[in-house]
Amino acid sequence: MIFRVDPHAPEPLFEQLGTQVRAAVTAGALVTGDRLPAARALAESLDINVHTVLHAYQSLRDDGLIELRRGRGAVVSAPPAPALDELRAAIDVVVDRARTLGVPPTTTLTLLKEALR
Amino acid sequence: MSSNSVPTRPSVPHRGITTLLALVAPTAVLTAAAALTWSWREDLPDPVAVHWGTGEGPDGFASLTSSLATMAIIGVLLAVMFWAIGFWWGQLASTRRLSAGASVGMSAFVAGLQLGSLDMQRGLTDAADAGGVGAVLAIATLAALVVGIGAALLVPGDRPTAATSSVPDDAPRAALGASERAVWIATIAGGPGVWIGASSILVTGVLAVVTREWWLLVIPALLLALFAGMLAWTVRVDSRGVHVRSALGWPRTHVPLASIEEASARDVAPFREFGGFGWRTGRDGSLGIVVRHGEGLEVVHSGGKRLVVTIDDAGSGAALLNTLAARAR
Numbered sequence: 001m002i003f004r005v006d007p008h009a010p011e012p013l014f015e016q017l018g019t020q021v022r023a024a025v026t027a028g029a030l031v032t033g034d035r036l037p038a039a040r041a042l043a044e045s046l047d048i049n050v051h052t053v054l055h056a057y058q059s060l061r062d063d064g065l066i067e068l069r070r071g072r073g074a075v076v077s078a079p080p081a082p083a084l085d086e087l088r089a090a091i092d093v094v095v096d097r098a099r100t101l102g103v104p105p106t107t108t109l110t111l112l113k114e115a116l117r
Numbered sequence: 118m119s120s121n122s123v124p125t126r127p128s129v130p131h132r133g134i135t136t137l138l139a140l141v142a143p144t145a146v147l148t149a150a151a152a153l154t155w156s157w158r159e160d161l162p163d164p165v166a167v168h169w170g171t172g173e174g175p176d177g178f179a180s181l182t183s184s185l186a187t188m189a190i191i192g193v194l195l196a197v198m199f200w201a202i203g204f205w206w207g208q209l210a211s212t213r214r215l216s217a218g219a220s221v222g223m224s225a226f227v228a229g230l231q232l233g234s235l236d237m238q239r240g241l242t243d244a245a246d247a248g249g250v251g252a253v254l255a256i257a258t259l260a261a262l263v264v265g266i267g268a269a270l271l272v273p274g275d276r277p278t279a280a281t282s283s284v285p286d287d288a289p290r291a292a293l294g295a296s297e298r299a300v301w302i303a304t305i306a307g308g309p310g311v312w313i314g315a316s317s318i319l320v321t322g323v324l325a326v327v328t329r330e331w332w333l334l335v336i337p338a339l340l341l342a343l344f345a346g347m348l349a350w351t352v353r354v355d356s357r358g359v360h361v362r363s364a365l366g367w368p369r370t371h372v373p374l375a376s377i378e379e380a381s382a383r384d385v386a387p388f389r390e391f392g393g394f395g396w397r398t399g400r401d402g403s404l405g406i407v408v409r410h411g412e413g414l415e416v417v418h419s420g421g422k423r424l425v426v427t428i429d430d431a432g433s434g435a436a437l438l439n440t441l442a443a444r445a446r
Contacts, residue, residue, distance in 0.1 A: 002291060002433050004299040037302040045300035045355035 001029060003037070005046050013048055017056035025065055025078045036066060036074035127208045127402040127421050131273050135207055138217035138268050139200035143224030147192040150228035151185050154235045165235060166244040171328060173249045185231075192227040196220045208402030208422065211368075214269035215398075222265025229257030255332040277376035278419045284443040288379050291436035298356065299441070301434045305427060306349035306364070308409035310394040314344030347395035348408055352428050354438045356445075359416055361406050361426055368396055370404060372424055374445045378417040380438040382431035385413035390425070399423075414438075 001024055005013050024030040036042075039057060043050040057074050060066045067077045078084075098108040158181055167184045168177025179187075203216025233253030238244055293299055318337045325333035349364035358377065362369040387407035391397035397405040403423035407413070414431040416424040416438065428434065 001303075001430065002299055002301045002437055004293070004297050006294055006297045008296040035304070037300075041302060041351075041353065042300065045302070045353060045357075046298045047356070048298075 003042060003046065005048060013052045014055040014059065017042075017053065018059050021056075021060055022063075022065065025076060026084060030076045030078070032076055032078050034076040035072070036076065038073055127419070129205065129207045130276075131207070131213060132204055134271075134273060135203040135213055135216060136200065138271060139203050139220040140196055142268070143196040143199075143220045144193060146221070146224040146228050147189055147196070150231050151189055154231055155181070155185060157235060157239055160239040161235060162238060162241045162244040164244060165238055166247045167234075169234075169250045171330070174245060175247050175250075178244055181235075188227055188231050192224055195223050195227075199223065206398075206400045209398045209404055210272060210275040211396065211404065212398045214272045217272050218265040218269030221268035222261040225264045226257050226261035229260045230254070233257060251330065251332050255335070258332065258335055275419075275422075277373050279375050280378045280418065280442070280446075281420065282378060283446055284377070284439050285379055288381065288439045289432060289436040290443070291433065291440045293437070293440050293444070299437055300353065300355040301430075301437045302351065302353050303428050303430055303434060304349070304351045305408055305429065308348065308394060308427075310344065310348050310408055313394070314340065314348065318344070344395075350406055350408070350426065350428075352414065352426055352434060354434045354441070356441060359414075359424070359434075359438055361424070370406075370424065372416060372418045374442050376418040377438060377442040380414065380416045380435040380442075382435045383413060383415055384411060385415075385425055385427050386410060387427070 001020075003017060003020060005016050007013070009016065011019070021030065021036065030036075036057065039050050039053040043053045046053075057066065057068060060074070061068050065076065065078055066074045068074055094108065094112070098105070161181055164178040164180050165184055166175030166177070167179045167187075168175060170176040199216050199220035203213045203220075207213040207216060230250075230253060233256060234247075234250055237253070238247050241247060291299070318340045321333065321340060322337040325331065325337065346363045346365045346368060351360075351362050351364070353360045353362075356374065358371060358373040358375075359380075360369065360371045385405075385407055387394050387397070387405065387410060391399055391405040391407055394408055395406075397407060399405060401423070402421065403425060405425045407425065407427045409427050411427065412429055412431050413425055413427040414434050416435075418424065
């Protein structure tokens with residue numbers, strides 16, 4: 001997959017990487033057992049510090065999306081698909097309700113973020 | 118697709134060095150070995166032992182003159198053949214390395230066999246008293262490997278040349294912000310080569326055990342290293358270009374961004390296009406790193422050379438490579 005970072009974006013670099021992996025897992029582009037690139041290779045290619053990549057991988061591990069194994073690197077251990085299907089259906093309901101109520105997407109996002117905190 | 122671009126065949130560089138390494142050097146080695154063994158003729162039995170079967174002692178004999186002539190003819194013919202490959206089809210460094218390495222290695226093997234098998238007959242009155250040649254074969258094989266690899270390393274590498282045209286507008290692109298940096302990394306392992314490798318290692322290993330020719334174990338060991346280096350690859354596309362690297366770290370290849378004309382994703386047929394699996398050079402200057410049939414990344418670069426790698430998600434890699442190459446111009 002393509003990994004990208006934008007040093008001019010407000011979001012920290014490690015979060016940018018984490019978001020992409022999360023999105024890929026949600027979309028099914030990354031599945032359980034898939035291996036993420038070696039942190040060193042990713043850092044080298046994106047011209048960022050290797051600790052930034054490791055920071056991203058550690059936060060993904062803390063969220064249970066990947067496992068970090070010595071010698072094998074970062075391996076995706078995403079929750080089974082049905083759980084995500086259920087979540088997607090619930091999000092569809094939220095999006096639908098927000099539209100009918102005329103709530104702007106940014107407000108909906110803010111509310112979601114607050115609720116997740 | 119890039120089938121419409123660059124019909125001309127890239128020229129073959131470094132023909133002088135290829136001739137020196139693949140023709141002059143092996144001929145010199147063979148001549149030196151023949152001259153040295155000829156100087157031993159007073160000490161050697163007549164006829165000399167020239168062939169060994171599965172038993173301990175020799176089972177074939179010939180005069181020294183005909184033995185030296187046979188070795189020289191076989192050696193020089195093989196050298197000419199290997200040289201011709203590098204001279205006429207050596208667009209890529211790997212072909213030229215193969216040409217020089219095989220030619221020099223072969224000459225060292227032939228010379229080693231000649232020197233070793235005749236040296237142990239010096240002072241004998243009957244060549245039938247000569248012992249086995251297992252040790253000579255092992256040493257000759259090892260010497261062939263060492264000097265062959267040495268010669269291959271002396272071959273100058275490929276120098277990528279700057280792209281001559283801009284990336285075509287209809288080539289796939291990836292969405293990339295002006296300040297965004299991006300990398301595409303993909304890996305591939307396995308393919309039918311695993312079965313070819315496993316069976317050839319098994320067959321040669323069993324052969325060595327059954328015939329009790331312990332030096333034959335060198336072959337499955339070499340095959341193991343060869344297949345391990347040929348069947349798992351990582352492909353990386355970033356701001357420096359495209360890198361393809363074996364899981365062992367070597368072999369690997371790199372095409373800088375400035376040399377890239379166009380990248381595309383397409384179906385690859387390893388047998389039809391490259392005659393097999395693994396690291397493959399085509400006669401048109403293309404390099405194939407092909408482990409299975411199907412989806413692959415094709416990169417046209419350096420005046421018509423092509424790099425073809427079988428890999429999943431090749432479309433993303435091609436799109437990013439085109440985008441980065443266009444941005445770098």
